Amino acid sequence: MPGFLSKLLRVLRERRGNDMPFMCRHLLSERGEASQTALAEEIINAYRAMNAGQRPQFFEMLSHDFAPDQTTLLRAVSDYQHSPGPSTLAALSAAVESPRQELFRRINTAPRGTETLIALREHLSTSKNSGDFAVIDFDLKHLFRSWFNRGFLHLERISWQTSALILEKLIGYESVHEINGWPDLRRRLEEDRRCFAFFHPALVEDPIIFVEVALSKGLTGDLEPLLDIQAPVLASETADTAIFYSINNCLRGLRGVPFGNFLIKQVVSELANELPNIQVYSTLSPLPQFSRALRDQRNEDGFTHYRISRLLADDSRNLTQAARRRDPVEALLQLLEEPLAHRNVLAKPLERLALAYLTQVREGGKLYDPVATFHLSNGARLERINSFGNLRSYGLKASFGVTANYRYLPAELEENHERFVRGEIQVANGLVSDHKAVAQAWQVSR
Numbered sequence: 001m002p003g004f005l006s007k008l009l010r011v012l013r014e015r016r017g018n019d020m021p022f023m024c025r026h027l028l029s030e031r032g033e034a035s036q037t038a039l040a041e042e043i044i045n046a047y048r049a050m051n052a053g054q055r056p057q058f059f060e061m062l063s064h065d066f067a068p069d070q071t072t073l074l075r076a077v078s079d080y081q082h083s084p085g086p087s088t089l090a091a092l093s094a095a096v097e098s099p100r101q102e103l104f105r106r107i108n109t110a111p112r113g114t115e116t117l118i119a120l121r122e123h124l125s126t127s128k129n130s131g132d133f134a135v136i137d138f139d140l141k142h143l144f145r146s147w148f149n150r151g152f153l154h155l156e157r158i159s160w161q162t163s164a165l166i167l168e169k170l171i172g173y174e175s176v177h178e179i180n181g182w183p184d185l186r187r188r189l190e191e192d193r194r195c196f197a198f199f200h201p202a203l204v205e206d207p208i209i210f211v212e213v214a215l216s217k218g219l220t221g222d223l224e225p226l227l228d229i230q231a232p233v234l235a236s237e238t239a240d241t242a243i244f245y246s247i248n249n250c251l252r253g254l255r256g257v258p259f260g261n262f263l264i265k266q267v268v269s270e271l272a273n274e275l276p277n278i279q280v281y282s283t284l285s286p287l288p289q290f291s292r293a294l295r296d297q298r299n300e301d302g303f304t305h306y307r308i309s310r311l312l313a314d315d316s317r318n319l320t321q322a323a324r325r326r327d328p329v330e331a332l333l334q335l336l337e338e339p340l341a342h343r344n345v346l347a348k349p350l351e352r353l354a355l356a357y358l359t360q361v362r363e364g365g366k367l368y369d370p371v372a373t374f375h376l377s378n379g380a381r382l383e384r385i386n387s388f389g390n391l392r393s394y395g396l397k398a399s400f401g402v403t404a405n406y407r408y409l410p411a412e413l414e415e416n417h418e419r420f421v422r423g424e425i426q427v428a429n430g431l432v433s434d435h436k437a438v439a440q441a442w443q444v445s446r
Contacts, residue, residue: 020046021061027106028099040110047116055123059133066100067135100139114147114202118253125252144257148200153208153259155266158195160186165205169250170195173207176246176286177227177392184229188212192234194242196267198259209259211267212246215239215275219282221386221403223395226284241280242271261378268408281408282383285371286390287399290357293368295333301362303353305329310441311356315349339400340391346400347387354385354402355434359425360442375406379413381426382406 023046027039050058076095080088107113121140124133156162158170171179179185189195197210214226215234219241225231226245244267247260268281294303308329312319316328322345323331332349335342339350359382361368367376376382382404389403390396407428416426427435 020058021065024066024103028103036106037110040107040113043107044110044112044116047120052123056127056129059124059127059136062100062136063133066098066103068096068098098135098139100136101143104140104143118251121253122251125255141256144254148208148254148257148259150262153198153200153262155263155270156197156199158189158197158210160189166207169206170210173210173248173250174246175248177223187229187231190233191236192216192239194271196263196270198263207250208254209247209249209263211244211263213267213271214243214245215278216241216243219243219280219384219405221284221384221389221405223284223390223392223403236275237277239275240277241282242278244283260374264378264408268410283375283380283406284389285375285404285406286395287354287357287369287402287404288371289369290354290399290402291397293357293361294353299363302368303356303361307356307442308332308353311352311438312349318345319349336400339396343388350387350400350402351385352434352438354399354404355431356438356442358382358404359427359435360438372404376420376425377417379417380406380408381412381416381428382431383428384430
């Protein structure tokens with residue numbers, strides 16, 4: 001190692017515990033590739049040694065000390081306004097970009113650089129003052145969208161022969177339907193199941209996102225047969241339906257970076273090539289915020305008391321009699337305290353309310369339900385709503401047990417996506433009548 005670099009690193013190691021600004025400025029000023037990588041490693045080691053109480057000070061430094069220079073930026077704006085052209089535009093673009101982005105690029109050249117930056121963004125989101133560090137999050141998200149674009153990701157099928165390290169991580173990352181140990185995982189990797197994951201070259205032992213698929217005869221809205229480890233294994237060549245029942249983004253630091261649409265479309269292509277007998281590609285999806293949305297009647301774009309009353313009009317008598325309450329909305333909410341005890345009375349109203357939730361309820365101008373937004377924006381259509389499709393405790397808590405099927409028809413994906421962008425939601429023929437009734441009931445509010 002050259003004498004200058006050796007001396008510099010010795011100084012950095014002495015100072016890194018309390019002088020991250022010193023190291024970060026040096027990293028930006030270094031020109032030699034070896035020096036940059038060595039300095040980046042020191043910064044990574046220093047950051048990884050920080051605890052939750054120490055990180056906010058580092059974030060504060062990144063926010064202020066590595067922001068764009070306002071004088072340079074205003075001059076570049078003025079120059080472009082007076083003489084718009086390629087050279088002034090390039091100067092303006094350079095002035096707008098914060099030095100943080102170049103700092104992050106250089107940190108990324110060192111071993112574990114990508115991993116550390118992903119962890120840094122996750123730490124930002126959990127910081128008490130996360131709103132004060134939005135500019136850092138913006139820069140990292142901007143860089144991650146480039147570093148993790150589809151061209152750098154490769155798809156792998158996960159099987160029981162996949163390394164134990166990756167299989168163990170799948171168990172930890174599964175956040176939709178918990179994997180209860182190795183026997184549960186093994187059943188999810190049998191002949192009538194498929195699991196696919198995207199990997200990135202910088203994170204070879206960490207899946208970025210993965211999807212679990214059940215092969216079946218016909219479409220189901222019932223989750224339990226898909227998760228039952230004692231369920232008989234179906235010969236894959238006899239299946240005609242592929243059901244995507246769990247999609248998991250693994251790394252919180254990559255939230256907001258789109259992967260899922262590419263993953264589903266590529267998995268559909270993989271399955272079509274492997275199993276030409278598959279005719280239906282669908283999901284069995286949760287409604288993760290249905291319960292919360294129904295109980296929160298303060299959202300003007302959501303479930304108001306009056307809207308719920310209109311949606312329950314056909315079932316109000318059954319509800320009020322079962323609950324012995326005069327008001328159907330109050331009756332509904334009372335019965336929902338123990339939904340399984342009132343399945344026959346609640347099944348139809350829940351399906352209609354869920355349809356309203358998935359197609360009408362909004363927050364900030366966007367659909368309230370993130371799962372619906374994901375699938376509908378990718379060109380799927382809402383195929384079916386299933387009352388009491390998930391009787392597990394978390395399903396009953398989040399959605400009173402309701403599940404939904406979204407169907408992917410390759411020939412319709414592009415058109416459905418374009419319609420969704422224009423504000424139209426595509427539903428299957430069996431839902432058209434109810435969809436119109438729900439939309440009509442929703443329009444009148446007070």
